[in-house]
Amino acid sequence: MSSQALGESKLHHHFETYEQQKETSFLGMWLFLAQEVMFFGGAFAAYVNYRTLYPEAFVAGSQQLDTTIGFLNTLVLLCSSFTMVYAVWAAQNSKGPKKIALGLYGTIFFGGIFLIVKYFEYGAKFAHHLVPGYNFIPPVQDIPHAESTEIFFALYFGMTGLHALHMIVGMGIMAVMLFGLHTGKSWAIWDRKNHNFVEGFGLYWHFVDIVWIFLFPFLYLLGAHPPSF
């Protein structure tokens, strides 16, 4: 292992084999993701708590969100997950930096679309006086705890905001990865022996996707009765 050929991926000194390095790195990532589950889980717990307390207000809040936009945005995010899978696949099978970069660019592209849509959704909330603590007016008045729709929107902004923040961080990391790929940095050499960074990052990105998979029904769908059919 001592004479590492140029252009070959790295085995760090405290590991004995590539296999050990790989397993350790994934275990670490999965533990980190378990941590993330608990982190978002705390926010979901707040949601569960208030939905149990104020069901009508939460239904009223859901109805203010556009399910179709949420639906299309979910598809966009799923696409970004697929391009991420492509990048990991390219690294895993030593397909070379170009294909890895292609996957990453795709992921940034779809992630970007998602965030832009989110930006316009946020804008609409500001316009419709649905921003808690800023200009909130309960959208529906003749239900029990109508004012508590404000908590729904506090959770909406809090949770989607955290989710978006995770995406932005992810896109930043991808930018660094792309920089490494284009300049041929030694840490950015990913092949079938060591693609741990790409795959580990992929896990992170998929996790962010999973958060949205839950946010979409929790915020948009639960109690989203249509006007009529």
Add this chain to the structure above:
Amino acid sequence: MSDNHHDDEHHEHSLKPHIFNLLALFGLTTLTWFSAAYLKFGEPWDNLIALGIAITKASLVILIFMHVKEATRLVKVCAFGGFFWIFLFFAYLVGDVLTRPGTTTYEGWQPDVRKAVEAPIHHGHGGGHEGGHGHGEGHGAGHGEDHGHGGGH
């Protein structure tokens, strides 16, 4: 080194399952959206369907996109352990909320917190109002709905 090379060549990963997975996820997303927006199954069912589909989608992402299907048992435990753990928290939390005094039924529960804070400030008879409410709880929380309306407007 060359042996290793040879070894890995044997299980060249395929993109195919991921493509199918993406299509399945698209399908499930469409289903949950369509069902919530245009089909009505009544109170608990709509929510259960939405949650069921979300859990299915998340599992698909974890098992296939995140390669957990082929991963070691340890990784499987990590991947699902976090969800299980936060679920325990939800269970205890909701267990408490639902069994607090006055929270016995879905529709009938009244949040007293807001009233408790505002009553003494807005109305001189706030104390009396509270007392009356307390009585109502004793008899059965299902009939306390009017209090909420009164407080709200």
Add this chain to the structure above:
Amino acid sequence: MSQTTHGTTAEHEFPKEHYLNAAHGWKSWLLTTDHKRICILYLISVSVFFAIGGMYAGMIRLELVTPEGDLFQPDTYNRVFTMHAVMMIFFFLIPSIPATLGNFFIPLMIGAKDVAFPKLNLASWYMYLMGSSLALFALFKGGVDTGWTFYTPFSTTYSNSYVSTVAVGIFINGFSSIFTGVNFMATIHRMRAPGMTWFRLPLFIWAHYATSLIMVLGTPVLAITILLVGMERLFKFGFFDPALGGDPVLFQHLFWFYSHPAVYIMILPSMGVMSEIIATFTRKPIFGYHFVAFSSMGIAIIGFLVWGHHLFLSSQSVYASLVFSFLTMLVAVPSAVKVFNWGATLYRGSIAYTTPMFYALGFLGLFTIGGLTGVMLGTLGLDIHMHDTYFVVAHFHYIMVGGALFGYLGGLHFYWPKMFGRSARGFFPHLSALLIFVGFNLTFFPQFILGYLGMPRRYHVYPEEFQVLNVMSTAGATVLAIGYALPVFYMIWSLKRGEIAGPNPWGASGLEWQTQSPPILHNFESMPVVTEDPYTYHPPAQEGAGQPAAAHSAS
């Protein structure tokens, strides 16, 4: 036993090459990824925060000498006890053993070159540094007055102190803890030397594994709670303020979901240290190894499900309280398993009364008192009487000082020769341990009585009939302070002047004692292979089988 170790140390020479002189200059310290050096960085920083927290404790005890509030205004007093708790809990107790002794000894005990993610390990120290600096900054600007529990809506709406700054500090510090936890779990799973099976792991490792589990699964919940509080303060999102429709009980659920298990973050590593010390100085394997190992995991898991015992008087439902009360009693079972097993290990062991053993014996008694009073507080009816009195204060100080801190100090004395190659032993370490034990009991035992008589916590004035016990408590705190101050001198002195320890000054078993003291950069000359169960002490008759650890203890 002391003469045995005496005989052998004279032969040892201080090693030429070790991790302390492997590189030079401040950069080699601040950018190090060596787990042993990171331990020392942590050791220095947590000691600073222990001193700061201790100063605040001194101020509290000084104020409480007289019934009147003559030293502080009520609001100042709120800040003093809050800063005492914040400094001690978040910046001393939680990182204390895991980040110092855990960092140093987990790789050594399992025969690894380093932890799984050395850079993450360093990042964790920087997170700690950033978090604690923010807290320090808030302290200099005037501190926080909410109590360390940050109960809403006081913390979100009414408090005018530096809640946000400290909250951000604790948030960042939380990630230091999460990083440590992830690192330790990955290390224990994947970095063990050949032959080091799960049931050959020292109990120190089991305890740290359980601790890491709590760090990984609990700390993020605190992080999100702080974030929600932050959003409420910044954007007026009504998460917890009843005036905005929020539910303050939700805050308490979220907060205690982390903060009760956090008690086990403090006590479990200490229990791990205890197992090592007791096995070494009784020259026996720990009685019921498997039970002690699994009880660590049991404590971690059940310990997550008891948080509601802090909400008995917070309008939590009675049914939930019943369940939580029951589970609180249940978590006492694995703790008791440990205490009984340590007791059984002592039985007919050849006990050496060294300084670490003093701490271990002290721990056994004090932790038992702390644990049993915890069961009393977990009882629904009794808690209504004792809630928020000095009984609670005394109880958790018996756990956190008598338990966690005794483990930390005992462990520090035990591992000091391995860490620095020189021993700190003799009269002063003994005296310090004795002073701490006596001072601690004098400080906190009266508080049990005070609490039982009804003195509430967090007040700077009290009725006159409580003065005698309060003066006793303050006197005890003075003794305690002297006990704490002594090690600063003799330990620093020992770095230069202490006798050269050699690889195994205590005659202990375990991989960490087989390499030189202080260890080389990569811990072992060659990859160790484990062939024996932990705590294998050969009786003198079978001596000479080539086991270096046993050879030392026999002479």
